[in-house]
Amino acid sequence: MTSDAAAPVVRTLTEDDFPDWLRALHTGFLRPPTPSAEEVAIRLPYQDFARTRGAFDPDTGRCVATFRSFAQEVTAVGGAAVPASAVSAVTVSPTHRRRGLLGRMMRAELAESRERGDVLATLIAAEYPIYGRFGFGPASWLTHWRVDLRRAGLDPRWSGPEDGGRIDLVDGATVRKLGPELYDRVRAVRHGMVSRSARDWQRRTGEDVPASDRWTEPFHATYRSASGELEGYVAYAADETWDDGKQPMNTATVRDLVALTPAAERALWRYVCAIDWVTLVDSGHRAPDDLLPLLLPDPRAARVVTHADMMWVRILDVVRALEARTYATEGSLVLDVRDADGLTGGRFLLDASRDGASCTPTATRADLALDVADLGALYLGDESVTRLAALGRVEEATTGAAARADVLFRASRRAWCPDIF
Numbered sequence: 001m002t003s004d005a006a007a008p009v010v011r012t013l014t015e016d017d018f019p020d021w022l023r024a025l026h027t028g029f030l031r032p033p034t035p036s037a038e039e040v041a042i043r044l045p046y047q048d049f050a051r052t053r054g055a056f057d058p059d060t061g062r063c064v065a066t067f068r069s070f071a072q073e074v075t076a077v078g079g080a081a082v083p084a085s086a087v088s089a090v091t092v093s094p095t096h097r098r099r100g101l102l103g104r105m106m107r108a109e110l111a112e113s114r115e116r117g118d119v120l121a122t123l124i125a126a127e128y129p130i131y132g133r134f135g136f137g138p139a140s141w142l143t144h145w146r147v148d149l150r151r152a153g154l155d156p157r158w159s160g161p162e163d164g165g166r167i168d169l170v171d172g173a174t175v176r177k178l179g180p181e182l183y184d185r186v187r188a189v190r191h192g193m194v195s196r197s198a199r200d201w202q203r204r205t206g207e208d209v210p211a212s213d214r215w216t217e218p219f220h221a222t223y224r225s226a227s228g229e230l231e232g233y234v235a236y237a238a239d240e241t242w243d244d245g246k247q248p249m250n251t252a253t254v255r256d257l258v259a260l261t262p263a264a265e266r267a268l269w270r271y272v273c274a275i276d277w278v279t280l281v282d283s284g285h286r287a288p289d290d291l292l293p294l295l296l297p298d299p300r301a302a303r304v305v306t307h308a309d310m311m312w313v314r315i316l317d318v319v320r321a322l323e324a325r326t327y328a329t330e331g332s333l334v335l336d337v338r339d340a341d342g343l344t345g346g347r348f349l350l351d352a353s354r355d356g357a358s359c360t361p362t363a364t365r366a367d368l369a370l371d372v373a374d375l376g377a378l379y380l381g382d383e384s385v386t387r388l389a390a391l392g393r394v395e396e397a398t399t400g401a402a403a404r405a406d407v408l409f410r411a412s413r414r415a416w417c418p419d420i421f
């Protein structure tokens, strides 16, 4: 049912709107609504009001919907950093739901992002059914394991990396200093990862974090190779659970684990799985093909707790998006891309060669026809064209085109976005 009340005004914010906007954000996310003065003061300097939208009820003047975006880079298959607009803080208050406010804010944002020259829009969807209608597709998936170390079969005598590398516990300030450069090297070689701002590192390490974030200090450990190179880092927290029989039953929860080399990744997981008192390891958000379960002598000790869609991608510029990534082999395909919002649809000839890929508008007969949301789902190599064709979502006009597209689009590792934004 639509209310007779006057439609809210959707606009970008001024500084004065911010406390009310924050209240609306908390309301939508079901947190205690009224922000403290401390929270407003801490968050204020990090707001880009030109990219923060709100909807304001004309009768009450109150903010009833929130939306923001920020500049981000997404690593494409092959390592290119693709400019994206990351969408976040999307809420509509329960008093104003299902009157089209999200649609108004999203369409304004996507048009502006396309104008700005962003190639993709990205988001982490709170609920699966919300964003497909706006051309987003689930482009990366996460798996979250809980490892029962009593069943894993690991050698309890482990005392550090066997490869001459070393692990050191460090403090948050050290992570703020060393983490960004390490992380940028890692994201340059793993598709699906996204850039992190200095503010992200502050929030991970507890600098300038409002009480409402409920941050607690984690342990941070680095891995250095035998030659002293920093190659990996882990942040983990532990609880203080003991069972009735006076046995430690602590869970180590990994908040962040990034590694430049497989040796670093193996060593950091091994380290977390060898901490005294820890009987359970909670892996946090990993790629579905993470090394963790197969590092255990008994991989069944790693039980999948969550397997779900993670980052959603909305392609805003088909030509630049498809030219930015690499392909597993040489080949060409004509794609008919439907975009109901008229941002980037059309027919395109994708030509992948040893020298790179070109994507050009064409009038040639299409091999495959698909919605822009499905192209988003395929973009990071983490979905099968054949599967989407079997679902009736990709139309195969040329026999064998779906299988050819799979060979081109798939990657040897799964896409991974570890960050919630």
Ligand SMILES: CC(=O)SCCNC(=O)CCNC(=O)[C@H](O)C(C)(C)COP(=O)(O)OP(=O)(O)OC[C@H]1O[C@@H](n2cnc3c(N)ncnc32)[C@H](O)[C@@H]1OP(=O)(O)O
Residues within 6 Å of the ligand: 028, 029, 087, 088, 089, 090, 091, 092, 093, 096, 097, 098, 099, 100, 101, 102, 103, 104, 123, 124, 125, 126, 127, 129, 130, 133
């Ligand atoms: C990137 C992020 O920030 S993810 C966080 C998203 N926020 C939340 O989940 C917080 C709680 N939910 C909300 O605040 C709101 O329900 C929102 C923002 C999800 C939706 O806002 P609304 O203004 O009600 O959406 P709007 O009226 O524009 O709906 C557009 C369409 O999406 C559909 N839709 C909206 N939300 C949902 C949902 N949660 N599940 C299924 N369909 C939905 C509507 O039915 C409508 O469909 P139609 O075009 O076929 O009629």
